[in-house]
Amino acid sequence: MSGFQTPATVWSSTFVPSKSPFPEFGQDGYAVAWVDTEDGRFQVLVDGARPVPGTVGRLVSATLGEDAIEMFVADPT
Amino acid sequence: MTGVHITGVGLTGFGKHSDTPLADLGVAAAENALADAGIGYDAVGEVFTSSALAGPQTGLAVAHRLGRTGIPVTATESASAGGMVALRHAVWAVASGRCSTALAIGYEKTTALEPGGVVPAAVGFWDHFPPQLHYAIEAAHWLYETQCGPEVIAAVAAKSYNQARLNPLAARRNPERVTVDDVLGARVVAEPLTKMMCHASVDGGAAVVVSADTAPRSVSVLSIEQTSWPKDPGWPLVGPVVGPPSQITLTAQRAYANAGVGPQDVGVVSLHDMCASEEITALIAMGLTDADGVVKLAESGGLASDGSLPTNTDGGCIARGHPIGATGLAQTAEVVSQLRGEAVSRQVAEPRTGVVQAVGGGGSCVVALLRG
Numbered sequence: 001m002s003g004f005q006t007p008a009t010v011w012s013s014t015f016v017p018s019k020s021p022f023p024e025f026g027q028d029g030y031a032v033a034w035v036d037t038e039d040g041r042f043q044v045l046v047d048g049a050r051p052v053p054g055t056v057g058r059l060v061s062a063t064l065g066e067d068a069i070e071m072f073v074a075d076p077t
Numbered sequence: 078m079t080g081v082h083i084t085g086v087g088l089t090g091f092g093k094h095s096d097t098p099l100a101d102l103g104v105a106a107a108e109n110a111l112a113d114a115g116i117g118y119d120a121v122g123e124v125f126t127s128s129a130l131a132g133p134q135t136g137l138a139v140a141h142r143l144g145r146t147g148i149p150v151t152a153t154e155s156a157s158a159g160g161m162v163a164l165r166h167a168v169w170a171v172a173s174g175r176c177s178t179a180l181a182i183g184y185e186k187t188t189a190l191e192p193g194g195v196v197p198a199a200v201g202f203w204d205h206f207p208p209q210l211h212y213a214i215e216a217a218h219w220l221y222e223t224q225c226g227p228e229v230i231a232a233v234a235a236k237s238y239n240q241a242r243l244n245p246l247a248a249r250r251n252p253e254r255v256t257v258d259d260v261l262g263a264r265v266v267a268e269p270l271t272k273m274m275c276h277a278s279v280d281g282g283a284a285v286v287v288s289a290d291t292a293p294r295s296v297s298v299l300s301i302e303q304t305s306w307p308k309d310p311g312w313p314l315v316g317p318v319v320g321p322p323s324q325i326t327l328t329a330q331r332a333y334a335n336a337g338v339g340p341q342d343v344g345v346v347s348l349h350d351m352c353a354s355e356e357i358t359a360l361i362a363m364g365l366t367d368a369d370g371v372v373k374l375a376e377s378g379g380l381a382s383d384g385s386l387p388t389n390t391d392g393g394c395i396a397r398g399h400p401i402g403a404t405g406l407a408q409t410a411e412v413v414s415q416l417r418g419e420a421v422s423r424q425v426a427e428p429r430t431g432v433v434q435a436v437g438g439g440g441s442c443v444v445a446l447l448r449g
Contacts (some may be wrong), residue, residue, distance in 0.1 A: 008195055011218045012215070012218035013223065014213035014217055014267045014268050014269075014270075016206075016207065016264050016268075017268075020206075021205040021206065022205070027246050032210055032214065033214070034207070034214050034265075039314075040310050041310065041311055041312070041313050042313050042316045043203065043210070043211065052221075053218065053221050064202075067202045069202060
């Protein structure tokens with residue numbers, strides 16, 4: 001994955017109704033998605049509600065614990 | 078055609094064996110398989126062992142307990158596919174002429190860590206998350222594409238629980254018949270998967286004897302094929318997860334071709350079902366049915382032992398249980414029992430050809446075709 005605010009489209013997603021392993025994220029459950037980008041399909045955490053397939057958005061850089069990751073953020077509708 | 082035959086299979090009970098040393102599970106399964114084959118350990122020319130979590134040299138410890146005959150003992154590790162990887166080595170040890178009889182042994186303890194065993198530690202980012210994530214995402218996609226509800230996956234899981242009720246060695250034997258509503262009503266692990274759609278982590282052992290010679294109850298190995306992590310741009314690399322459905326298709330096609338049979342010839346199926354949705358995926362990927370067909374099979378009971386495509390008749394990983402390194406050999410034992418006509422209350426009506434499929438984290442897939 002390359003960088004900041006990469007356009008991405010959701011292929012599929014799930015919602016996990018339990019605490020995420022990172023205290024600063026998803027303590028009431030969290031969504032994970034497979035998203036398609038120009039560089040391929042990736043598994044990413046979702047910032048917000050579980051997106052339906054076809055949802056368009058961006059991958060935004062974030063840090064969880066000591067890990068630098070990219071999270072999916074849906075575009076405003 | 079390999080010219081190799083399975084002459085003996087052996088299992089331990091699957092479940093919690095907290096107080097049983099891991100090696101004992103391997104020894105017990107091997108002794109059961111040798112007894113089933115009607116031979117002693119001194120007839121075995123090579124041993125291949127499988128475990129994902131055992132400590133170093135456990136395979137040698139198991140073999141030494143069986144008899145210090147000086148034969149080669151090789152330990153393998155390939156996660157959930159490990160048992161089938163060990164079986165493939167055993168088959169080719171015989172097929173190549175290196176020996177006339179070989180033994181594959183799988184053993185695992187997942188409910189209580191064996192002293193000296195491997196402690197699975199989070200290495201990558203996704204190792205911190207539930208391993209069911211990618212199954213859930215794939216299952217959600219399949220439901221979206223087919224416009225089906227989760228009750229299809231629940232029907233597959235309920236079938237597995239009810240098959241396990243007929244298997245005295247299974248870990249999850251529900252006293253009452255399990256319904257689709259029971260499965261749907263269980264705790265959600267990752268939408269659309271509930272806990273009852275996910276495998277049972279258990280302890281257990283399984284072993285298979287292969288031989289160049291036939292015996293009255295022997296089953297022929299028509300083919301056994303393995304692939305490891307082929308490229309698929311549609312399958313994200315997120316750590317040691319299983320490979321994509323396209324890998325199952327590739328492996329199955331090679332196995333069918335080398336066996337000289339097709340999906341239409343298969344009368345009994347055992348496949349890896351870490352989650353019940355994986356059973357659906359694998360049946361389609363192996364060409365045994367299509368998306369419409371699998372829905373009808375699941376909802377009509379067609380995947381049960383009295384159905385038209387009997388699948389995971391021992392309860393599968395969902396309910397027989399999943400002792401990682403032993404699972405593939407337990408699957409093989411079930412198909413052998415079916416082809417012999419010895420599966421008692423879960424016996425399929427006169428299957429002639431069976432298929433065993435296993436996938437493992439990190440990316441190996443093995444498919445074997447057997448004929449009674």
